[in-house]
Amino acid sequence: MTTLNVALIAGGRSVGHDVSRKNARSIYEALDRKRYSPILVDVARDGKWWLQENIKEFPLHSESSGAQIMFLPGGGGKAxxxxSNEGDGICYVDVVFPTLLDGILEGVLETAxxxxxxxxxxxxxxxADKQITKRILRDAGLPTSRSLALIDREEVQFKFAQEVLCSRSLFVKPASLHDSIGVNKVTCESEFKTAVDLAFSCGNKVLVEEDVEGRELHCAILQDPLQPNNLLCSWPSEIILTDQHAFFTYRAKMEGKGVIFKTKAELDETAADRVRALACEAFRVLGCEALARVDFFMRPSGELLINEVGPSPSRTPSSMFSKMMEESGIxxxxxxxxxxxxxxxxxxxxSKPMIELPPV
Structure with missing residues (x-):
């Protein structure tokens, strides 16, 4: 069997840098060495791509000198x-496993x-932009929580946001970050202002959302590459918080303390099918491919609201996506x-050639 070169691209300029690198390490350790030969690329916080030749030390130690790497546009995997001290060379990559969470790298790989x-x-x-995600879902008639977007340090009063969103407490978050980074729950004007300032320090768009009372559910989706309409959707999982956390914070996600994760939520078949059907519909509406994790709120009435859709979910062995796939038999x-x-x-x-239009 021919061994294929797989490039694991991790890091990036966003605050999800460290999470991305942990994902790459887990994937590296899980690779079948009889089938794949790994090439590890660390995207530094300044945007430079560094070839990691001492993979055993990654991510505790990463090389930011020596060999830089970049894909050639249209090169079909040539990089x-x-x-600096030896000149340039070419390596060939058969397939890439990116773990960056910025929604940009995929365009680079398509160009390559x-x-x-x-x-x-x-x-x-x-x-990657939660406001745009919500708009597309709403336009498609899919349910999502009420929200208000603030752009370029736009100011809004806490009381006004409460009235618009019909919610006494609110969530404030950067519009383009994941894993609850920069997210805060607020109940008064001073907390609101502090949370908005923090969220704006992470980007130029902030999302203010209603506080939805209810259960937090998730579904993992895998797409059949040869029959794209064939989606494998897991049974919904559920996050249950103890009194230690007011919501599913970044710290709670990373440490797993004060959180009960049920890979199979206690739902009857009818309710579970509703969640899965809505997850698949969101996947298709947003044009997702290959895989995704879809997050929901379920109100006490049973009403479902789509919270987020992640086309590049965390894929460590202990991540929600991986656990749901394991529960599904993978x-x-x-x-x-x-x-x-x-x-x-x-x-x-x-890989079919593009149709050429006749000359005008």
Whole structure:
């Protein structure tokens, strides 16, 4: 069997830098070495791409000198490797497993014409902006929580936001970050102002949302690369918080303390089917491909609201996505291999030459 070069691209300029690198490490350890030969690329906080030649130390230690790497546009996987003291060379990548969460890298990989795990553009960019995600879902008639967007340090009074969103307490979050980074629950004007300032320090758009009382549910989706309408959607999972957390914070996600994660939520078949059907509809409406995690709120009345759609969810062995796939019969190591194989199959499926228009 031919060994394929798989590039794991991690890091990035966003505050999700460290989470991305942990994901890459987990995927690296799960790779079938008989099938794949890993190439690890760390995108530094300044945006430079560094080839990691001492992979054993990553992510505790990353090399930010030596060899830089970049894909050649239209190169079909050819990458330029630049060493300041040795000159330039070429390496070939068969498939890429990106773990960046910025919604930008996928466009670079499409331009390079290299197979990669995840959705093609524009889905990653659309889902990276929570306000745009909500607008598209609403336009499609899908339910989502009430929200208010603030742009470029736009000011709004807490009382006004309460009235518009019909909610006594509110959530304030950066519009383009994941894993609850920069998110705060607020109940008064002073908390609101502090939370808005913090969220604006992470980007130029802030989302203010109603506080939805109810259960927090999630679904994991895998798409068949040869039959795109065929979606494997997990049974909904549920996050249950103890009194230690007011909501599912970044710290709670990273440490797992004060949180009960049920890979199979206690729902009857009818309710679970409603959640899964809505998850698949959101996946299709946003143009997602390959995989995604869809997050919900379920009010005490049973009403469902789509909270977020993540086309590049965390994929460590302990992540929600991986656990839901395991509950669906796909263990972590198998999941990693399947995602890579599906990326190659999708690329082969779509490798037909473009139709040329007649000259005007």
């Amino acid at each position: 330029l490797v630049h060493r 014409q290299v197979p990669f795990v995840g959705s093609r553009m524009p889905a990653p960019a659309l889902c 263990p972590y190591n198998t999941l990693v291999q399947r995602l890579l194989e599906d990326a190659i199959k999708r690329s082969e499926r779509d």
